[in-house]
Every structure is written in C-alpha cells, then in structure tokens.
Amino acid sequence: MDLEAFRELLTPEGRTALAEAVRVVAEGLDPVAAATTLRRVHDPALTSAALTQAALRRRGEAKFGDEAAVMYFTPHGLEQATRTEVAAHRARRVAGAAGQGQGVGATGATGPRVLDVCCGIGGDLIALARAGCAVDAVDLDPLAAEVALANAAALGLTDRVQVRTADAADTDPSAYDVLFADPARRGSRGRVFDPMAYSPSWPATLELASRAPAACLKVAPGIPYELVPEGAEAEWVSYKGEVKEAAIWLGGFAPALDDESPGHTSTGFSRRATLLPSGETLVPTGAEADTGPVARYLYEPDGAAVRAHLVAEVADLVGGRLLDPRIAYITGDALVRTPWAAAYEVHEVMPFSLKALRAALRKRGVGNATIKKRGSAVDIEQLRRDLRLSGDNSVVIVLTRIADRPYALICQAV
Ligand SMILES: C[S@@+](CC[C@H](N)C(=O)[O-])C[C@H]1O[C@@H](n2cnc3c(N)ncnc32)[C@H](O)[C@@H]1O
Incomplete structure (x- = not known):
C-alpha cells in the first residue's frame, strides 16, 4: 500500500469501501469474490487497498485486540509494532518520568513530553499518549507517519500527539523529558539481528539517548550484554511465556550510580525480568545455584x-x-x-x-x-x-x- 492509496482510504468513499471490505472478509468470501463485490462500486486501486486493510485489521487483532477494528496498518508496520500490553507496561514507567507536563504543541497530556523517534504505525505512541504523555513522534517513512497519526485520531488521542515524517538524526531529544526509540529491526532482506544494522544503528540511537534527560530504548531480547551501556537498566519482558523484547532504560530511568546490587556490579548495568500480563518482576539477589543430579x-x-x-x-x-x-x-x-x-x-x-x-x-x-x-x-x-x-x-x-x-x-x- 502506498501513501496515495492510504490517503484514499481516509476519504468518505474510502471509509465506505473499507467498511464493505471488512464485512466481506468477515463473511469469509474468497479473495476473488470479495474483489468482484467491491469492484462493482469502487475502482480497482481502492478495492485492493480496502481489502488489504481489512485483512491487516484481522491480523492486527492478535496485537491490538478489538481496537484493531478502527486502526490502520501496513504489513511491515504491523509486524514491527509493539503489542498493546507490552507497550502499556513500558508507557506506565515512561509516564512516571519527571516532566513539565506540557506537550510540545500538544495540549491534552498531563505527563512528560516524549519524543518517539521511530513511531512506525504507532503501537508505542498510542500507549504513551494513553498513559498521559505528550508525544511528538517521527518516522522516516511518510506512510508509517500518516498511519500513526490516523491511528491516534481513530483512538481519540490527537490532543496529545503530533506526528511528522523525519529522520531521527534530525530531531532534538534535549527539548523533551524522555526519548523513546524502537529502531527498525528489518532491512530490505528481512529481519536484522545485529544491533549495528538496526535503523537508526545502535550507536546512533545511544547518541540520541545521551542528549535526552531520560530514555527508553526497545531492542531485541538477544541484545549482547556488551552493547548495553554501563549504568543502564536492561529489562527483559515476556508476554504469556514468550520473551518479546528488552527495554534499555537510561538517564533519569537508570538506577542510581552508587547502586551496588548484585546484578549491577557483576555486569555494569542492572538487570530485571518482567512477566506480562501479571507485571511480576525479578531482579538479581546474588543467589548462586548449585548443580546436582536430576530430581523428581x-x-x-x-x-x-x-x-x-x-x-x-x-x-x-x-x-x-x-x-x-x-x-x-x-x-x-x-x-x-x-x-x-x-x-x-x-x-x-x-x-x-x-x-x-x-x-x-x-x-x-x-x-x-x-x-x-x-x-x-x-x-x-x-x-x-x-x-x-x-x-x-x-x-x-x-x-x-x-x-x-x-x-x-x-x-x-x-
Ligand atoms: C520497529 S518500528 C517501530 C514500531 C513502533 N514502536 C510501534 O509499536 O508501532 C521502527 C520504525 O523506525 C522507522 N525508522 C527507521 N529508521 C529511521 C530513522 N533513521 N529515523 C526515523 N525513523 C526510522 C521505520 O520506518 C519503522 O517504522
């Protein structure tokens, strides 16, 4: 789906076509019959965009539940988006950051001003705004930025959200209370595992974070320990038993420098594991495990x-x-x-x-x-x-x- 096709979906005719597409997809019509039905009324480009979007909304339910029914997605945007429960967990902590409670140009927020430099279709952006943050978001991809804005509008959050197309490198994290970054882990040839190949790269993301009073960076759970900055807190999060991500908390979110907890001193950064949806968390205690034969x-x-x-x-x-x-x-x-x-x-x-x-x-x-x-x-x-x-x-x-x-x-x- 390109930008033009997406914009068409937001017009009154586009909304009608999408509603029809959702209905025929729900009825289980096969793709050819669904396209034939829609093409009686709409042109081929709108028909295709509406049917694609209807299918994406269905897929989106796994991450966004019922709200997927009013949201917009791109295939890559949906694949890379943070699921609601995980984004909400992080957003609650971000919202607790010290801030001035005035969004940059946004009015409906009471929490800190957050710069989301890789907003994608807005999974995290929505959770941050819901938690009370005033969010300025950018994405390098103009389509992702417009989809994110449409999602904020669909969920009634436009009073605390601004989105524009920009390179993260051209933003000024120092003007905000918190930098949030979820760098792209997909290249032209699929998934990227090396943080140096993230976009923005891991060093570039850390440089942005160093200019913000506090930062939260979402990374793949396999991030090598040597890439976690000294003094940070790394939080590994699993959802229903599956590890989803690590969040690297920096600046104002990081533990105090004199923190000499066992986890901190052995690795140079703090470690935490969190289970969702319960929210239970585990930190190092200095425990040492013995080894022994198989028991019952x-x-x-x-x-x-x-x-x-x-x-x-x-x-x-x-x-x-x-x-x-x-x-x-x-x-x-x-x-x-x-x-x-x-x-x-x-x-x-x-x-x-x-x-x-x-x-x-x-x-x-x-x-x-x-x-x-x-x-x-x-x-x-x-x-x-x-x-x-x-x-x-x-x-x-x-x-x-x-x-x-x-x-x-x-x-x-x-
Ligand atoms: C993992 S996705 C973000 C997902 C988002 N947090 C969510 O929950 O929906 C990463 C996004 O970063 C964007 N991106 C990649 N390089 C960028 C850059 N240099 N500046 C801004 N955005 C960038 C990509 O276009 C992609 O939409």
Missing part, C-alpha cells in the same frame, strides 16, 4: 529470566539446583509453583540415543510428544519423525546436556 521435578525458567541471567534466582525460588552449570534447566525434589518456571515431573532419564528413546516411548504408548531442548544439537522435527510415535499417551521430552553428555528426560507437564 524439572523446571524450565521463563525466557525473560534466562535472558536477564536470573536462572539462579529462579532456582532459589523453587529450592532447586541446575542440571548443568551452563544450561538453564533447574531440578528439585519438591513441586513449587512459580510464574517464573514451567514445572515437569520427570519419569525417566537416559543418555540420549534414538533407539533407547524410541523403545522407552513405545513401552509407554506415547503417540504425542512435546519436545524441548537446551544445549542439544538434535533437530527436533527430524527426531519426531525418527521416533515414529504411536499410542494414546502424551509426554514432554527434554533434550539437554549434562556434564557435556547428551541426555533425554521423559517428563509430564505438571
């Missing part, structure tokens, strides 16, 4: 705790120990329920061998297996085929390494 229960820590190097803290919570000092599986004699780890009861432990595992599963009548691995090079799908499972029972198979030897654990989820 196996615990798989939440990915946010693993990324934040808080596995010893989770082991402490469940009174457990590690199976191997380098692998994030915990074992323990007692069943302790915690949102920080999934628990499994261990039924059988064996050095990994396809033949032995197949025989054990056959004996147990296992037709359905969830296969998990950490520290194992086994190709899970290939293994599933090779196991030729058959039977009425279900198990969880955990493949791991203990003291450099591969093991398979046959377990049951608790």
Whole structure:
C-alpha cells in the first residue's frame, strides 16, 4: 500500500469501501469474490487497498485486540509494532518520568513530553499518549507517519500527539523529558539481528539517548550484554511465556550510580525480568545455584529470566539446583509453583540415543510428544519423525546436556 492509496482510504468513499471490505472478509468470501463485490462500486486501486486493510485489521487483532477494528496498518508496520500490553507496561514507567507536563504543541497530556523517534504505525505512541504523555513522534517513512497519526485520531488521542515524517538524526531529544526509540529491526532482506544494522544503528540511537534527560530504548531480547551501556537498566519482558523484547532504560530511568546490587556490579548495568500480563518482576539477589543430579521435578525458567541471567534466582525460588552449570534447566525434589518456571515431573532419564528413546516411548504408548531442548544439537522435527510415535499417551521430552553428555528426560507437564 502506498501513501496515495492510504490517503484514499481516509476519504468518505474510502471509509465506505473499507467498511464493505471488512464485512466481506468477515463473511469469509474468497479473495476473488470479495474483489468482484467491491469492484462493482469502487475502482480497482481502492478495492485492493480496502481489502488489504481489512485483512491487516484481522491480523492486527492478535496485537491490538478489538481496537484493531478502527486502526490502520501496513504489513511491515504491523509486524514491527509493539503489542498493546507490552507497550502499556513500558508507557506506565515512561509516564512516571519527571516532566513539565506540557506537550510540545500538544495540549491534552498531563505527563512528560516524549519524543518517539521511530513511531512506525504507532503501537508505542498510542500507549504513551494513553498513559498521559505528550508525544511528538517521527518516522522516516511518510506512510508509517500518516498511519500513526490516523491511528491516534481513530483512538481519540490527537490532543496529545503530533506526528511528522523525519529522520531521527534530525530531531532534538534535549527539548523533551524522555526519548523513546524502537529502531527498525528489518532491512530490505528481512529481519536484522545485529544491533549495528538496526535503523537508526545502535550507536546512533545511544547518541540520541545521551542528549535526552531520560530514555527508553526497545531492542531485541538477544541484545549482547556488551552493547548495553554501563549504568543502564536492561529489562527483559515476556508476554504469556514468550520473551518479546528488552527495554534499555537510561538517564533519569537508570538506577542510581552508587547502586551496588548484585546484578549491577557483576555486569555494569542492572538487570530485571518482567512477566506480562501479571507485571511480576525479578531482579538479581546474588543467589548462586548449585548443580546436582536430576530430581523428581524439572523446571524450565521463563525466557525473560534466562535472558536477564536470573536462572539462579529462579532456582532459589523453587529450592532447586541446575542440571548443568551452563544450561538453564533447574531440578528439585519438591513441586513449587512459580510464574517464573514451567514445572515437569520427570519419569525417566537416559543418555540420549534414538533407539533407547524410541523403545522407552513405545513401552509407554506415547503417540504425542512435546519436545524441548537446551544445549542439544538434535533437530527436533527430524527426531519426531525418527521416533515414529504411536499410542494414546502424551509426554514432554527434554533434550539437554549434562556434564557435556547428551541426555533425554521423559517428563509430564505438571
Ligand atoms: C520497529 S518500528 C517501530 C514500531 C513502533 N514502536 C510501534 O509499536 O508501532 C521502527 C520504525 O523506525 C522507522 N525508522 C527507521 N529508521 C529511521 C530513522 N533513521 N529515523 C526515523 N525513523 C526510522 C521505520 O520506518 C519503522 O517504522
């Protein structure tokens, strides 16, 4: 969808075409029949834009819930947008930043003035505005900027939001209370994993942050520790058990420099793991985990705790120990329920061998297996085929390494 097609969607005829497209998509009409229906009334370009938008709204429900029905998306914009719950979590903390309570040119906000330098279709922008911030947003892509503005309007937030097309490099973070940046992690050839290849690049984003009184930078959860600036707080966030992002909090958000908490002193920055939607959070306690043999229960820590190097803290919570000092599986004699780890009861432990595992599963009548691995090079799908499972029972198979030897654990989820 180009800018012209998007603008057409905002006209009265465009809105009518989109409403019809939403209706035919909801009725389950196949794409050809849907296009034929709309083209009786609208031209081909508007028909195509409306049907694309209707399909995107449907996809958008996974991230934006019911509000997707009034929002606008681009395919890349939707893919890169922060889901509502995660954006709202961050926005609450941003809104608590010290600020003058006057937006730059915006009037409806009571919270800090925030500069969002990579607003995309506005996932974070909306959450920040909702939390009470006055947000000035820019995006290099004119279409993204217009879509973000249309979304702010659709959700009744225009009194506290301004959006324009600009390069982040041409903004002045020092004029705001908070800089928020969610650099693009997509290049022309798909997803980008190296923060140096983000747009703006990680050094350029940090330079912008250094000019703001406080900053929050959203990055991929795999950010290498050596790229997190000294003194920052890095917060890994998972949503319903899946790690979504890390937020790097700087300036006024960073912990005090004399903070000598265990997490801070060992890495030069503070670490935190947060679970959403509950909002539970875990910070380093200085816990150290022992290593020991497989016991009755196996615990798989939440990915946010693993990324934040808080596995010893989770082991402490469940009174457990590690199976191997380098692998994030915990074992323990007692069943302790915690949102920080999934628990499994261990039924059988064996050095990994396809033949032995197949025989054990056959004996147990296992037709359905969830296969998990950490520290194992086994190709899970290939293994599933090779196991030729058959039977009425279900198990969880955990493949791991203990003291450099591969093991398979046959377990049951608790
Ligand atoms: C990850 S998306 C932002 C998603 C947004 N936070 C949301 O929740 O919808 C990154 C955006 O940065 C924009 N971008 C990339 N380089 C930029 C630059 N130098 N200046 C401003 N925006 C840029 C891209 O066009 C893209 O829309």
